[in-house]
Every structure is written in structure tokens, then in C-alpha cells.
Amino acid sequence: MISTTLLSKxxxxxxxxxxxxxGVIPIMDNEAVEKAISKAKxxxxxxxxIELYKRAEILHDWADQLLKNxxxxxxxxxxxxxKGYDAAKKEVTRTADLIRYVAEEGCRMHGELMxxxxxxxxxxxxxxxxDQAPLGxxxxxxxxxxxxxxxxxxxxPALISGNxxxxxPASQGALSGLLMVKxxxxxxxxxxxxxxxxxxxxxxxxxxxxxxxxxxxxFTGSSATGQAISQKAKMKPxxxxxxxxxxxxxxxxxxxxxxxxxxxxxxxxxxGQRCTAIKRVLADQQIADxxxxxxxxxxxxxxxxxxxxxxxxxxxxxxxxxxxxxxxxEDALEKGATPVLNHTRKDNLISPAVLDHVTIDMxxxxxxxxxxxxxxxxxxxxxxxxxIANQSEYGLQASIFTKDVQKALFxxxxxxxxxxxxxxxxxxxxxxxxxxxxxxxxxxxxxxxRSIESMTRDKLFVLNL
Numbered sequence: 001m002i003s004t005t006l007l008s009k010x011x012x013x014x015x016x017x018x019x020x021x022x023g024v025i026p027i028m029d030n031e032a033v034e035k036a037i038s039k040a041k042x043x044x045x046x047x048x049x050i051e052l053y054k055r056a057e058i059l060h061d062w063a064d065q066l067l068k069n070x071x072x073x074x075x076x077x078x079x080x081x082x083k084g085y086d087a088a089k090k091e092v093t094r095t096a097d098l099i100r101y102v103a104e105e106g107c108r109m110h111g112e113l114m115x116x117x118x119x120x121x122x123x124x125x126x127x128x129x130x131d132q133a134p135l136g137x138x139x140x141x142x143x144x145x146x147x148x149x150x151x152x153x154x155x156x157p158a159l160i161s162g163n164x165x166x167x168x169p170a171s172q173g174a175l176s177g178l179l180m181v182k183x184x185x186x187x188x189x190x191x192x193x194x195x196x197x198x199x200x201x202x203x204x205x206x207x208x209x210x211x212x213x214x215x216x217x218x219f220t221g222s223s224a225t226g227q228a229i230s231q232k233a234k235m236k237p238x239x240x241x242x243x244x245x246x247x248x249x250x251x252x253x254x255x256x257x258x259x260x261x262x263x264x265x266x267x268x269x270x271x272g273q274r275c276t277a278i279k280r281v282l283a284d285q286q287i288a289d290x291x292x293x294x295x296x297x298x299x300x301x302x303x304x305x306x307x308x309x310x311x312x313x314x315x316x317x318x319x320x321x322x323x324x325x326x327x328x329x330e331d332a333l334e335k336g337a338t339p340v341l342n343h344t345r346k347d348n349l350i351s352p353a354v355l356d357h358v359t360i361d362m363x364x365x366x367x368x369x370x371x372x373x374x375x376x377x378x379x380x381x382x383x384x385x386x387x388i389a390n391q392s393e394y395g396l397q398a399s400i401f402t403k404d405v406q407k408a409l410f411x412x413x414x415x416x417x418x419x420x421x422x423x424x425x426x427x428x429x430x431x432x433x434x435x436x437x438x439x440x441x442x443x444x445x446x447x448x449x450r451s452i453e454s455m456t457r458d459k460l461f462v463l464n465l
Contacts, residue, residue, distance in 0.1 A: 011198075013175055016082035016315045016348065017306065023076075025174045028199040030207050036195035040137045040164040041213045043192035048134050048162035052107055055160055058187045059103035062156075063096035065183035066148075073148065073183075077176045081144050081317060083270060084310040095149045095180070098431045098448070099156045105432070105448050106160030127463040132456040134162035135237070136215035139208055141229075143220045144317055145273045147173030148180045150241075153431065154218045155184075155194065157451035163215075164193045168208060170221075172317055174198050201225075209233050216455060220275075223394070223440040230443060239444035239454050242437055243368045244275045244396030246426040247389045249411065250291055251382065252284045254401035258423060260294035262399070266425025267374045268302055268352050271313050273321075275441070276397055276426045279368060280358075282385045285378040292356050292376060296340050299374075304351050313372050315349040322348040325371035329353055332362045332375065340376075366392060382411065390416045395438030397426035418442070 009027035014020060026032075047055075066073065070092045077088035109132060116126030140154035151169060158165050169177035181196050197204065209217055209232050219229055220241040230238050248263050250256070266278035283291050305311035316322045326345065332355050333339060340354035350372055358365055358375035365375060365388075379385045389398060399421040400408045412420035418436030421427070428435055435446040444454055 011171060013080060013172065015079040016172075016317060018347075020079060022079050023175045025171065025178070025198040028197050028204060030204060033197050033199075033204050033207055034211075036197050037137065037166055037208075037211055037213050039192045040166050040195045043190050044134070044136055044162075044164035047159070047164055047190055047193040052160075055162070056103035056107050058189050059099050059106075059156055059160060061187040062184045062189075063099040063103075065186045066092055066096045066099070066180065069179065069183055073176065073179045076179060077147060078307040080175050081147060081173055082307050082314045084307050084312070084314060086310050087270065088307075091146060091149050094431070095152045098149065099152055101432055102156040102160050102448050102452070106157075106452055109449075109452060125465045127465060129461040129463065131459045131461065132161065132453075133459040135455055135457060136163060137166060137213055138163045138455055139166050139168065139214045139217045141168045141208075141217070141219040141221065142170060142173070142177060144170040144173035145270065147176035150220050151177050151180060153446070153448075153451065154220075157448065158218075158455050159189070159193070161452050161456045163455055165195070166208070166214065167194065167196045168201075168204075169196070169198065171198065171200070206232065209236075218451075218454070226442070227440070237444075237454070239446060239451070240437070240442045241275065241435070241446060242396075242440060242442045243370075243394055244277070244426075244437070244441050245279050245366065245368050245392045245394040246276060246397045246399070246417075247385075247392075248278045248281045248399040248401065248426070249385050249389065250281060250283045250287065251400070251402040251404070251407070252286050253403045254287065254291075255403065255423070256287060256291050256294055259401040260291060260298050262401075262423075262425040263374070264295055264298035264302070266399070266427065268299065268312060268372050271316060271350075272372045272374075273317065273370050274428075276428050277370075278374070278399065278426055280365065281374065281376040282379055282388060283376060284382075284385075285380055288356075288376065288378045292340060292354070295354060295374070295376075299341060299352050299354055302352055304349070313350075313352055315347065316371055317348075319348050321370060322350055325350055325353075325369050325373055328364045328367060328369050329355065329373055332358055332364045335359065335362050337362060337364070337375070343373075360388065368394065382407075386411060386414045390414075393440045396441035397421060399424060399426050 074088035112130040114128040116122040117124035138158040142151035226240040343353040
């Protein structure tokens with residue numbers, strides 16, 4: 001069992017099945033949050049003065065500590081957020097790799113030197129040195145679904161660039177996040193430079209995002225919460241990674257076996273609880289029926305069960321999430337969608353659902369389920385596919401399946417999304433690739449180098465020779 005230093009209140013954390021109490025986290029009040037922010041602000045100048053190569057060595061040591069504790073951390077991830085144990089172990093490994101890359105990339109960012117006489121009217125006697133200064137204290141808010149990887153993808157870039165961090169994990173996922181921070185604190189990092197706050201977002205959220213000593217906010221979560229943070233943050237820089245309704249567009253000439261394999265993997269991995277999951281298929285009507293048949297064959301091979309069984313489809317994070325998925329399925333069936341598979345539900349474990357002949361009057365065509373359900377829409381024209389894809393409030397990623405690369409590039413240029421995958425499922429990464437969301441899917445750009453850049457500001461020194 002995991003425990004933490006308790007304040008006046010605590011929250012018990014249970015496994016996603018609700019059968020095992022796996023730990024407790026503090027419910028911090030505003031006074032405790034104030035102290036955490038104050039400690040981070042006080043520690044930041046000391047951390048920023050440490051030589052860059054030493055900060056990089058600490059990050060490498062953090063990666064080592066995570067791998068030493070991989071088994072324990074993976075067990076907690078698996079129980080806490082319902083991820084298969086093997087996938088949880090891979091999350092820890094991926095996180096260690098990410099941290100190492102951050103350390104190396106941070107050491108390669110050297111600023112810029114500019115000569116004054118390269119601009120008309122400028123003078124050769126003026127020389128500009130452009131340094132990259134840390135912003136100060138970074139508020140990192142992470143989601144439940146990748147409680148270690150997505151937390152580290154915020155914390156590591158902040159630290160390598162000389163910032164202090166206030167880390168707010170999702171309550172369900174906090175135990176995993178605390179273990180990640182524990183591994184960091186086993187290094188030589190100044191202990192006050194990273195502060196963890198846990199508690200109810202409804203009680204401490206406004207204080208965190210509006211606090212004058214928070215200099216930047218990086219958040220992953222729902223679009224509604226991200227939009228609220230952006231409004232409240234006002235002049236603070238924010239990077240938001242939000243929801244998605246990623247389409248897989250399948251054209252007439254596509255390799256349907258490949259498309260079906262990638263779509264099923266993209267839609268149902270970790271029960272569809274990913275912003276980058278394929279959440280709708282827009283299929284050319286001439287190949288739609290054949291594609292649906294191949295998708296059905298793939299889905300029937302998916303394992304459904306508990307995280308410790310390494311099942312692909314595991315219980316959703318809570319009952320409310322399962323209820324919402326059921327609402328969307330029932331709405332589609334009532335309006336005429338065709339169930340391709342008979343899906344079942346027990347508590348918050350929902351077997352995979354594939355809905356054919358979905359139409360645009362159904363909620364599932366537009367809303368993000370964050371669960372194991374895949375709607376399939378039929379189209380006559382490619383232009384209509386682009387139109388429907390772009391009518392979504394979201395704009396995270398899209399997949400296009402076709403053998404005509406020129407057509408794929410043309411269609412991709414018309415899609416209002418951050419990333420377009422050609423003949424592959426939508427997904428994040430590799431982690432050094434840019435990760436961008438348009439519209440309600442996000443604000444700003446992530447990916448290791450861009451994350452570091454977002455947490456620094458240019459500082460100009462002009463030498464007059």
C-alpha cells in the first residue's frame with residue numbers, strides 16, 4: 001500500500017474495479033497550496049544557477065531511478081488507472097527514454113548570436129546575444145490515462161530549462177505520479193524545486209491557475225477544463241493538450257486489411273481512453289461494407305478483462321465514464337445505427353462496440369466517448385468526408401488510408417487538425433515529434449524541443465562595440 005504525508009483530510013484511492021484500496025492522497029487546502037508554491041518560487045533561482053550539464057545529469061539519474069522501480073510503479077499504474085501491466089511497464093520505459101532525450105536536447109539549446117549590420121540601417125558595431133531564460137515556476141497538470149509519461153513530459157522540460165515545478169496530478173493517477181516524483185527526489189535535485197499538490201480541482205484549481213507566482217501552465221485534460229484554465233490564466237502563457245474526435249478517412253483504393261488493423265488498434269488500445277484514439281471512421285461507401293467486415297474480425301480478437309490479465313479492453317476509469325459511453329451507444333442505436341457486435345457491460349467494464357451506418361444526427365458522430373466504441377459513417381464523395389471531419393469542434397489528428405500519396409497530402413492539407421497520419425493510426429509520438437491541437441483540441445505546441453522552448457523566454461543582450 002502507498003501512503004503519503006497526510007494533512008487534515010485524505011482521499012482513499014481504489015483500483016478501477018473498486019475492489020482494492022491501494023493508497024491515500026492528501027486533500028490539500030489553499031494554505032498548503034500557498035506554501036508549496038512559495039517553496040517552489042524560493043527554490044527556483046538556486047536550481048537555475050546549477051550548471052546545465054549537472055541538471056542534465058540529474059535528469060539521467062531520474063530516468064535510472066524510474067527503471068529501478070519499474071515493477072512497483074507499473075503495478076500501481078495498472079491498478080490505479082486500469083492499464084494492462086505490460087502497457088504500464090512500457091509507459092515507465094517510455095518515460096525514462098523521454099527524460100533522457102530532454103536532458104540531451106536541453107544541452108543542445110545554446111541561444112543565438114545576431115549581427116546588427118545584417119539589417120538595413122543596422123550597424124556592425126551592434127551585436128545581439130539572445131539567451132533563453134527560464135520562466136520561473138511552471139504549473140504542470142497531468143491526466144489520469146498516462147499518469148507517469150504525460151506528467152514527466154511536462155516536468156522534465158521545465159527542469160532542464162531552469163524552472164521550478166508545481167505538479168498537480170489527477171486524483172485517480174496521483175499515486176503513480178507520486179511514485180514518479182519520489183524517484184526524482186532520490187537524485188541530487190534540490191528537494192524544494194519540485195512541489196506536488198493533490199486535492200480537489202474544484203477547491204484548489206482556481207488558486208493554482210491564478211496565483212501570481214505561477215509563471216506558466218501546461219495542462220492535459222478535457223477541453224472544457226482547458227478552456228476554463230485559459231480564460232482564468234489571463235496573461236500567463238499556457239500550453240493545452242485537450243480532447244479529440246480523430247477521424248480515420250478510408251478511401252476507395254485503401255489497403256483495407258491494413259486500414260482495419262490500424263483502426264482497431266487506434267480505436268481500442270487502452271479501451272479508447274486516449275485523446276489520440278481513432279473515434280470515428282469516415283469510409284467511402286464503395287468499400288465500407290468490406291472494411292466493416294475486416295474491422296469486426298479484428299475486434300473479435302481483442303481480449304476483454306482485467307488489467308492484471310493484460311487485456312486490451314479493461315474497465316474504464318470510473319462508472320460515470322462508462323455511463324457516458326452507454327448513453328452515446330444507446331442514442332445511436334435509437335436513431336438507426338447498426339450494431340456490428342453485441343456489446344456487454346459489467347460495472348465500468350464495457351466490451352468493444354462497433355456501430356455501422358452512423359449518421360450526423362447522432363451524438364456519437366460528434367462527441368468524444370473516451371471509451372471502447374467506434375462509429376462508422378459512409379460517404380459518397382471525398383469532399384464530403386473533409387467537410388464532416390472539419391465540422392467537429394476538435395482538431396487533434398486524422399488518419400488517411402489510400403495508396404495515392406498525392407491525394408492523401410492534398411486531403412490532409414484541407415483538414416483542420418494538428419497532425420495527419422498517412423496509412424497509420426492516430427497516435428502521439430515519437431515523443432520528440434511536435435504534438436499540436438487545433439480548435440478545441442489544444443493550444444500551443446509540445447514535443448520535447450518545443451516543450452522546452454515554451455517554458456523559456458528570449459532575453460536579449462546588445463553589445464555596442
